[in-house]
Amino acid sequence: MYDERLTVPRSWWLLALGLGLSLALVLLRFSPIAALAGLVAGTAAGAAALSSYGSARIRVVQGSLVAGAARIPVSALGAAQPLTPTEAVAWRGVKADPRAFMLLRSYVPTALRVEVTDPQDPTPYLYLSTRSPLKLADALAAARQEKA
Secondary structure, X not given: OEEEEOXXXXXXXXXXXXXXXXXXXXXXXXXXXXXXHHHHHHHHHHHHHHHHHOOOEEEEEOOEEEEOOEEEEHHHXXXXXXXXXXXXXXXXXXXXXOOOEEEOOOOOOOEEEEEEOOOOXXXXXXXXXXXXXXXXXXHHHHHHHHXX
């Protein structure tokens, strides 16, 4: 029904190259071969870290919302509120509840706030960084209707 991967911006991949170049410069005093190995290893390590950080996914499948490592049945969710960039900053800052589940990516300006209605769950709401909050809210509503 819905599937989004919160990949890092393309410009961030220059950070991986910068890490490789930095390591190469440090190892250059030992030998050019060590510098080349440092360039390759540093770039690969940086790319692996960025890929891991950008691998967070948000999915609505089989009556559940899967956000990162969390899997929540849509029956335990309430109203979904799409947040503008200004509102998203407020909800991850001054309005934030420390008990809330947050799948937060600072490079994604918009978000969706979903109330948790399960009385057994102390989490008041989910804050999900998403590039298309309206589509995610619609997918949750459709999944809730299917479940009913």
